[in-house]
Amino acid sequence: MSAAAKPHARELKSDARRERLALLGLCSPALALILVIMVIPVGWLFWLSFIGESGDFSLENYARMIDNKSYFRIFRTTFEVSVLTTAICVLIGYPLAYFLAHLPQRMANLCMIAVLLPFWTSLLVRTYAWLVLLQRKGLVNDWAIGLGLWDEPLKLVHNLSGTLIGMVHIMLPFLVLPVYGSMRAIDRDYVKAAANLGATPTQAFWQVFAPLSLPGVLAGSLIVFVLCLGFFVTPAVLGGGKVVMVSMQIANNIELFFNWGAASALGVVLLAATFAVLYAASRIVKFDQIIGGGHGGS
Amino acid sequence: MNDATPAKAALPISISRLTKTYGKVFALDHVDLDIESGEFLTLLGPSGSGKTTLLMVLAGFTRPDHGSVRFGDAEIIRSPPHKRNVGMVFQNYALFPHMNVAANVGFPLKLRKVAKPEIEARVERALETVQLGGFGGRGIDQLSGGQRQRVALARAIVFEPRILLMDEPLSALDKKLREHMQIELRHLHEKLGMTTVYVTHDQREALTMSDRIAVINHGRLMQLGAPKTIYERPANRFIADFIGESTFLPVEVTAGKAMLEGREIRTASPPEGEGRRLVLLRPERLHILAGKAPAGLNVFAATVRDVVYQGDSFLMYAVMAGGQEIAVRGLTRSARLSTVPAPGARVKLGLDPDETALIPDDEAR
Numbered sequence: 001m002s003a004a005a006k007p008h009a010r011e012l013k014s015d016a017r018r019e020r021l022a023l024l025g026l027c028s029p030a031l032a033l034i035l036v037i038m039v040i041p042v043g044w045l046f047w048l049s050f051i052g053e054s055g056d057f058s059l060e061n062y063a064r065m066i067d068n069k070s071y072f073r074i075f076r077t078t079f080e081v082s083v084l085t086t087a088i089c090v091l092i093g094y095p096l097a098y099f100l101a102h103l104p105q106r107m108a109n110l111c112m113i114a115v116l117l118p119f120w121t122s123l124l125v126r127t128y129a130w131l132v133l134l135q136r137k138g139l140v141n142d143w144a145i146g147l148g149l150w151d152e153p154l155k156l157v158h159n160l161s162g163t164l165i166g167m168v169h170i171m172l173p174f175l176v177l178p179v180y181g182s183m184r185a186i187d188r189d190y191v192k193a194a195a196n197l198g199a200t201p202t203q204a205f206w207q208v209f210a211p212l213s214l215p216g217v218l219a220g221s222l223i224v225f226v227l228c229l230g231f232f233v234t235p236a237v238l239g240g241g242k243v244v245m246v247s248m249q250i251a252n253n254i255e256l257f258f259n260w261g262a263a264s265a266l267g268v269v270l271l272a273a274t275f276a277v278l279y280a281a282s283r284i285v286k287f288d289q290i291i292g293g294g295h296g297g298s
Numbered sequence: 299m300n301d302a303t304p305a306k307a308a309l310p311i312s313i314s315r316l317t318k319t320y321g322k323v324f325a326l327d328h329v330d331l332d333i334e335s336g337e338f339l340t341l342l343g344p345s346g347s348g349k350t351t352l353l354m355v356l357a358g359f360t361r362p363d364h365g366s367v368r369f370g371d372a373e374i375i376r377s378p379p380h381k382r383n384v385g386m387v388f389q390n391y392a393l394f395p396h397m398n399v400a401a402n403v404g405f406p407l408k409l410r411k412v413a414k415p416e417i418e419a420r421v422e423r424a425l426e427t428v429q430l431g432g433f434g435g436r437g438i439d440q441l442s443g444g445q446r447q448r449v450a451l452a453r454a455i456v457f458e459p460r461i462l463l464m465d466e467p468l469s470a471l472d473k474k475l476r477e478h479m480q481i482e483l484r485h486l487h488e489k490l491g492m493t494t495v496y497v498t499h500d501q502r503e504a505l506t507m508s509d510r511i512a513v514i515n516h517g518r519l520m521q522l523g524a525p526k527t528i529y530e531r532p533a534n535r536f537i538a539d540f541i542g543e544s545t546f547l548p549v550e551v552t553a554g555k556a557m558l559e560g561r562e563i564r565t566a567s568p569p570e571g572e573g574r575r576l577v578l579l580r581p582e583r584l585h586i587l588a589g590k591a592p593a594g595l596n597v598f599a600a601t602v603r604d605v606v607y608q609g610d611s612f613l614m615y616a617v618m619a620g621g622q623e624i625a626v627r628g629l630t631r632s633a634r635l636s637t638v639p640a641p642g643a644r645v646k647l648g649l650d651p652d653e654t655a656l657i658p659d660d661e662a663r
């Protein structure tokens with residue numbers, strides 16, 4: 001009776017189920033990959049971090065982080081470098097994205113290639129290039145002294161400033177892209193309407209354009225900040241051992257002391273800190289905006 | 299002041315020699331146009347005609363090549379948009395998505411440093427004017443299309459500008475709501491009395507709402523006049539074609555007479571000049587003649603090709619012996635469909651000389 005009242009109901013339902021299964025089948029290689037290269041190693045590190053030097057279950061790897069003042073300093077340096085890099089990226093990247101978003105589309109695409117160009121060069125090469133540029137007898141010091149900007153060679157590398165210069169350079173595209181995306185999504189008529197209603201260009205920017213581009217700024221800042229937290233190559237090369245970040249301490253623990261437990265515990269804490277930052281951010285911005293990188297429009 | 303008080307005196311707009319080119323294309327080609335104080339003037343034209351460019355020049359968003367625009371006595375051609383003090387309703391409304399209704403409507407007042415309690419009072423009054431009293435706390439994304447339209451209108455009139463610009467404000471609404479809003483906007487204009495410049499490509503909307511219509515094409519002002527004049531005495535074929543339905547019959551004017559294949563076509567006013575003209579045939583003005591034609595009418599003989607049923611009316615396409623096509627519209631109330639001639643039938647179509655207009659044949663341009 002039901003088959004007569006609802007013709008083909010069962011067949012249609014099974015068709016829908018088959019389509020869902022096919023979709024799942026398509027992404028199963030990626031899912032398997034994530035399982036192998038993400039979940040299993042992280043789980044294994046998590047387990048290692050609770051194994052003491054004697055080989056038994058122990059909290060000594062975590063206790064060391066609390067007892068030893070140098071660990072606190074390392075975490076503080078990591079956060080300081082990350083916050084500073086993010087802030088400088090916003091200061092430099094926001095005007096750049098604003099400029100790009102107001103160019104004609106074709107010009108903007110060309111300029112965007114210029115912004116993305118560094119991505120296609122090895123990170124290591126770019127970092128060593130900065131080393132060459134910034135050293136005592138490097139190009140920057142030579143030119144600045146030649147132009148009379150300063151008299152003595154400045155110490156630009158093997159310290160915090162060198163680290164920041166290198167990291168800002170590498171992180172900038174990660175900020176510019178989402179900010180540019182969110183700005184492109186802002187209807188030009190909003191700014192026109194503000195002007196029509198009596199807003200000076202400055203008022204129109206701060207009261208209409210800036211709030212509407214904010215989701216993009218938050219998204220970009222978050223990406224930059226989280227990437228900075230785990231950054232290794234650039235601070236290691238340009239910091240000259242004076243700027244020790246968590247990732248470098250992890251490397252030290254393994255390469256110098258061969259202490260996997262201590263390294264794992266640091267990794268776990270860093271991961272937890274990253275999740276905490278992401279969670280806090282998700283309370284402010286919706287996650288689809290971070291991934292989509294734009295304001296929903298009108 | 300209470301809300302029945304019209305805005306401060308409305309301002310006339312005087313446009314002269316206004317020109318804007320994009321490359322070699324004229325978006326505005328030496329436009330001269332005087333808009334009277336308190337008038338509802340519609341800029342009507344197809345897309346790309348320059349009507350929106352003209353509105354954008356008035357608002358200050360587009361910088362013209364040269365020309366003059368005066369609001370009252372003041373030349374404003376070089377003033378930036380935020381100093382022009384004109385209200386504007388955008389096509390997509392441009393309501394700020396990060397502000398609620400009250401903040402949107404209060405925005406121009408806040409910029410003018412109006413005291414907070416007064417802002418609240420005036421915002422509520424503006425919302426009541428557009429029949430959205432009590433909606434101040436709503437978010438923009440909680441409003442329907444028609445409500446957004448009203449909020450945009452409230453925001454444009456809350457600071458009592460003396461000139462109001464509207465850029466196809468109803469084009470995003472469905473037909474029923476659009477027709478309702480046309481009447482409402484018209485009432486609001488009568489109540490507030492500000493000079494209103496309204497852009498549309500919808501000829502029926504222009505006929506419904508305007509005091510005068512300025513027909514624009516290729517960046518030029520083609521005709522300026524009351525809706526009735528524009529419809530019944532179009533200045534050229536483009537306007538006749540663009541506004542309403544029409545078919546054209548070519549005639550020769552010689553010695554003050556319009557001749558169609560050897561017969562004289564009588565017109566409301568005697569034709570001037572010499573040469574080729576077009577008889578403008580509006581489908582609803584033609585009668586299908588039964589039996590002997592009454593004296594004095596212009597009569598056209600034709601063969602019915604198609605009859606299309608359109609609910610309230612029917613549309614009949616007929617072909618004359620010379621191959622020219624004529625469309626005839628009749629109300630289904632006055633003629634039962636069974637009495638409408640069938641395809642293949644020969645019919646005589648009558649047109650009152652008072653309703654017979656000749657227009658120049660500008661097709662060649």
